[in-house]
Amino acid sequence: MGRPMTDIILHPTKASLADWRAIHHGASARLDASMKPAIEASATAIDRILARGEPIYGINTGFGKLAGVRIADSDLAQLQRNIVLSHAAGVGEPMPAQIVRLMMALKLNSLGQGASGVRSQTIALMEAMLAKRLYPLIPAQGSVGASGDLAPLSHMACAMIGVGEIITDGGVKPAAAALAEAGLKPLELAPKEGLALLNGTQFSTAYALAGLFEAERLYKSALVTGALSTEAAKGSDTPFDPRIHALRGHRGQIETAEALRMLMSNSAIRASHLAGDERVQDPYCLRCQPQVMGAVLDMLRQAAVTLEIEARGVSDNPLIFADTDEALSGGNFHAEPVAFAADMIAIAVCEIGSIAERRIAMLVDPALSGLPAFLTPRPGLNSGFMIPQVTAAALVSENKQRAYPASVDSIPTSANQEDHVSMAAHGARRLLGMAANVDEIIAIELLAAAQGCDFHAPLTSSPILERVRARIRKDAPTLEDDPHFRPLMQASAAIVRAGDVIRAANVVLPGVAT
Incomplete structure (x- = not known):
């Protein structure tokens, strides 16, 4: 412990x-x-x-x-x-x-x-x-x-x-x-x-807070791996131009775009295709990262506000007012605010994994990424990242099923005295399992994006992203032939869970602090 x-x-x-x-x-x-x-x-x-x-x-x-x-x-x-x-x-x-x-x-x-x-x-x-x-x-x-x-x-x-x-x-x-x-x-x-x-509501609130903290770590980690995937695909940083996001005005979107620009700053890979690139627009999984991940950040911040208020509050019944010697019966025990917050976190976690999986799928497809099929130098003899992408897809689908709002369900209890309930408890409890799935998805993206960037050698990414690549390469080498994939995925997942992706980047990224 x-x-x-x-x-x-x-x-x-x-x-x-x-x-x-x-x-x-x-x-x-x-x-x-x-x-x-x-x-x-x-x-x-x-x-x-x-x-x-x-x-x-x-x-x-x-x-x-x-x-x-x-x-x-x-x-x-x-x-x-x-x-x-x-x-x-x-x-x-x-x-x-x-x-x-x-x-x-x-x-x-x-x-x-x-x-x-x-x-x-x-x-x-x-x-x-x-x-x-x-x-x-x-x-x-x-x-x-x-x-x-x-x-x-x-x-x-x-x-x-x-x-x-x-x-x-x-x-x-x-x-x-x-x-x-x-x-x-x-x-x-x-x-x-x-x-x-x-x-x-302390059981539900504890799980919801734990889910929020995990979701924030996933958001930051996926910002880094998303930037690295953009580099691997020789994607454009033009969609992260601040003028675009100022016109829409969402705080999370603006801050996410700023973070992506910072992560890719001074990249030799990006400089290599600033001119003469025939591609006009990147796929949504690259181009719309500020819009998707920014909305995730805004949603997590709203959940954080709710949970911080709940954590400070009193959800007992009846409540004792010593100044007037009254015991007042009410309903502060009803965890609807926590249930709504947990549902928001679940949706946000699901979407972090969903867009990350789409980036993995983009990287393994030569028609979209311009990289060798399945990120292996010898496709056919080797399958490369073919099945890790399938695993990521399976985890995304599992999270979609788990993301169904718990708060819209109710079943009467206590002989219909307690006839409407929030279902906040399992709505909050599912979050850690969903986060664990996204850990694995981001871990696969980290491996795939690092592999994709290796094909651009001797060009390098930004100094920030090169620190991240160096961290994954300590535990997972560049793939020349098909490896036993599970140990590599386990090593990458350990890096993601420990927050080492964020630590290696060593920059301040947006968070949920209220």
């Missing part, structure tokens, strides 16, 4: 995209100490609200369709334990530890606003678990993204009360044993605390 970085101090209303990125990449998190008075005020407000003897949803009533059932004062603690145990009904593979860490930090941030009625000791246990790298083992399937991400967050709460399992640096252990080894005591839930822990 790697060693943690410096703690991120979360101030609920100020937490930034950079904070969540750092936590996703390994940093621990704890609340700003200034939030303690609000947390304590919220917890004491629960006692005053209960003293009035009124029915308060989830505090002295049943849950969902059972909200009309009044619970005796003597059973209030048992009620909270019961909801945690009964709602821990997830299935499927466990969440990756880094997503659990992000989810816990998001929940911590939400509880820290003092609108959920939890006590300081509950906050302290969450902070200690994060600091000691104790991550509940949470099945990843089972949430419909409304009434909160109930099942996965219940599994988190189970670990906090000593039930279930916890992922530690020493492996998966029973929760009670893992807490004891770390010198921590299981939580005894007070009224409202079980509901507060499991009600919210």
